[in-house]
Amino acid sequence: MSLTAADVAEIMRLVEQSGFDELTLEMEGTKISLRRGVGTATPPAAVAAGSPAAAVTAPAKPVPVAAPAAATVDPGLQDLPSPLLGTFYRSPKPGAPPFVEVGTEVQEDTIIGIIEVMKLMNTVRAGVRGTVAEILVADGTLAEFGEILMRVRKSG
Amino acid sequence: MRRILIANRGEIAARIIRTCRTLNIETVLAASAADLDSVPARMADRTVCIGPARPTESYLKVETIVHAARATRSDAIHPGYGFLSERAALARLCESSGVIFIGPTAAQIDAVGDKLRARAEAEAAQVPVVPGCAVAAPDEALAAARRIGVPLLVKAVGGGGGRGMKRVDALEQLPAILELAAAEAGAAFGDARVYLERYIASGRHVEVQVLGDGEGEVIHLGERDCSTQRRYQKLVEETPAPGLSPALRAALHAAAVRFARRLAYRGAGTVEFLVDREREQFYFLEMNARIQVEHPVTEAVTGVDLVAEQIAIAGGAGLRHAQDNIRAEGCAIECRINAEDPLDDFRPSPGVVTAVTWPVQEGIRVDTHIATGSRVPPYYDSLMAKIIAHAPDRSGAVSRLRQAIAATHISGVHSNLGFQSRVLADAEFAAGGFDTGFVARLLER
Numbered sequence: 024m025s026l027t028a029a030d031v032a033e034i035m036r037l038v039e040q041s042g043f044d045e046l047t048l049e050m051e052g053t054k055i056s057l058r059r060g061v062g063t064a065t066p067p068a069a070v071a072a073g074s075p076a077a078a079v080t081a082p083a084k085p086v087p088v089a090a091p092a093a094a095t096v097d098p099g100l101q102d103l104p105s106p107l108l109g110t111f112y113r114s115p116k117p118g119a120p121p122f123v124e125v126g127t128e129v130q131e132d133t134i135i136g137i138i139e140v141m142k143l144m145n146t147v148r149a150g151v152r153g154t155v156a157e158i159l160v161a162d163g164t165l166a167e168f169g170e171i172l173m174r175v176r177k178s179g
Numbered sequence: 180m181r182r183i184l185i186a187n188r189g190e191i192a193a194r195i196i197r198t199c200r201t202l203n204i205e206t207v208l209a210a211s212a213a214d215l216d217s218v219p220a221r222m223a224d225r226t227v228c229i230g231p232a233r234p235t236e237s238y239l240k241v242e243t244i245v246h247a248a249r250a251t252r253s254d255a256i257h258p259g260y261g262f263l264s265e266r267a268a269l270a271r272l273c274e275s276s277g278v279i280f281i282g283p284t285a286a287q288i289d290a291v292g293d294k295l296r297a298r299a300e301a302e303a304a305q306v307p308v309v310p311g312c313a314v315a316a317p318d319e320a321l322a323a324a325r326r327i328g329v330p331l332l333v334k335a336v337g338g339g340g341g342r343g344m345k346r347v348d349a350l351e352q353l354p355a356i357l358e359l360a361a362a363e364a365g366a367a368f369g370d371a372r373v374y375l376e377r378y379i380a381s382g383r384h385v386e387v388q389v390l391g392d393g394e395g396e397v398i399h400l401g402e403r404d405c406s407t408q409r410r411y412q413k414l415v416e417e418t419p420a421p422g423l424s425p426a427l428r429a430a431l432h433a434a435a436v437r438f439a440r441r442l443a444y445r446g447a448g449t450v451e452f453l454v455d456r457e458r459e460q461f462y463f464l465e466m467n468a469r470i471q472v473e474h475p476v477t478e479a480v481t482g483v484d485l486v487a488e489q490i491a492i493a494g495g496a497g498l499r500h501a502q503d504n505i506r507a508e509g510c511a512i513e514c515r516i517n518a519e520d521p522l523d524d525f526r527p528s529p530g531v532v533t534a535v536t537w538p539v540q541e542g543i544r545v546d547t548h549i550a551t552g553s554r555v556p557p558y559y560d561s562l563m564a565k566i567i568a569h570a571p572d573r574s575g576a577v578s579r580l581r582q583a584i585a586a587t588h589i590s591g592v593h594s595n596l597g598f599q600s601r602v603l604a605d606a607e608f609a610a611g612g613f614d615t616g617f618v619a620r621l622l623e624r
């Protein structure tokens with residue numbers, strides 16, 4: 024079985040309409056790799072071993088989360104999404120000063136808050152160097168997975 | 180109950196939301212990042228994102244689900260089927276956190292989740308079990324296998340639904356297969372215990388729907404025949420089971436009720452039996468402590484909304500129907516429509532559904548989470564919809580279902596629509612009452 028130019032055009036059209044960013048198709052003697060959005064640096068994650076959908080590579084990043092705050096368009100700002108669902112606390116204990124405020128300078132390993140899941144405390148670190156520009160989730164409220172907790176203006 | 184968190188996805192999430200709406204109960208959908216733009220996410224009053232697409236980081240996280248229920252002030256959690264529905268840990272955490280678990284108690288889930296324990300309970304309730312026994316030492320196993328006779332099955336205590344089973348055709352294979360089965364069971368279920376069971380050459384899968392109030396009162400809502408299976412995956416289910424003698428049917432119902440009563444079972448459950456076609460006997464297989472995929476056929480003939488009953492029982496209302504008031508009218512058949520390619524060994528076919536038309540006809544119900552533009556993510560099962568036909572008799576239901584499938588169109592992903600048409604058009608299917616080898620025979624034809 025061989026592919027004609029029309030077949031390839033049809034495959035490209037299908038990928039275009041699909042939700043996938045990349046397609047690798049291997050048939051006897053032929054291999055096609057298509058990738059949407061040239062220049063996107065994120066390498067796609069491999070589908071889990073044993074997955075029957077081995078030919079289709081799923082996007083590595085989860086689909087954008089419908090968080091209350093839309094993703095920022097300011098390239099100098101970095102979104103800090105919640106790594107899990109839980110109750111967000113801005114300070115180590117009630118009454119204590121918050122870990123960070125707007126204007127606080129943070130390093131990658133600076134603790135910016137705690138996410139509590141059924142009494143289990145998970146510390147959240149900035150993961151980026153810069154200055155806290157916005158705090159979007161209030162203390163003691165539910166943060167969903169992927170919801171943007173804060174934005175940091177990157178330095179350097 | 181004012182607000183329910185639904186810890187599931189797909190068609191069952193949509194189906195639970197539908198009943199909640201009729202009951203004026205608010206819904207919170209706990210969804211993974213892959214399901215935020217799904218049909219159930221659009222239907223729910225609120226959707227919270229519990230984690231990434233991978234189920235172990237979202238739908239299978241017990242603490243996250245209960246935390247989400249509490250943080251959204253939900254009174255109860257409906258677990259649907261699959262995922263955490265039969266994990267005692269979720270029921271237990273609900274029990275200790277003041278959240279109602281819409282399902283049985285943690286102790287009941289434990290009792291039926293352990294296949295050896297469930298067998299012992301069945302025997303105690305005078306419910307017949309397939310001849311077999313637990314095995315400890317290899318020499319003991321050989322003696323037991325001689326008594327049972329070959330062919331026999333080595334089954335994992337923690338298995339079920341066709342998982343964790345191996346067939347032994349000759350006694351000399353037994354030691355090697357036992358060792359392999361135990362190792363695999365340990366890896367797959369975290370429990371290396373296995374047991375032996377006689378292999379029934381020609382068996383039908385017939386299950387009985389029960390509802391229990393948790394105080395020892397149990398009613399049944401008739402049986403379902405799920406013998407149309409491919410590699411233990413059900414494809415078509417129907418009620419009533421065709422061709423059963425009235426005595427056998429009544430005995431099945433009574434056995435299911437005895438079993439559930441012994442556990443003082445709470446909520447909706449299904450007791451599965453293997454009906455030996457040659458001997459006209461039946462044996463207890465397992466109990467599923469959840470709502471089943473195929474529950475709509477029972478709803479179609481009885482008119483009882485099983486999800487509403489689950490919610491009522493969980494809310495303390497007990498059983499709202501007496502056994503005498505349950506009447507089954509006509510025949511109902513369900514076809515599962517999966518995103519899979521029958522021409523490529525039924526390989527799952529995830530992707531985007533670019534266009535879909537579901538049938539709208541008299542006597543047809545469609546339970547689905549797929550609309551034009553919906554995604555079938557690669558991380559979950561491939562069930563797109565269930566099409567259920569109800570008619571006064573079986574041939575009427577078959578013909579309604581065939582018309583409905585002919586009127587269904589799905590583009591963008593492969594589906595088993597064509598295969599299901601073939602099943603429904605088959606002469607053996609039309610005759611009814613076949614064993615679980617039917618689909619394998621059909622594929623050979």
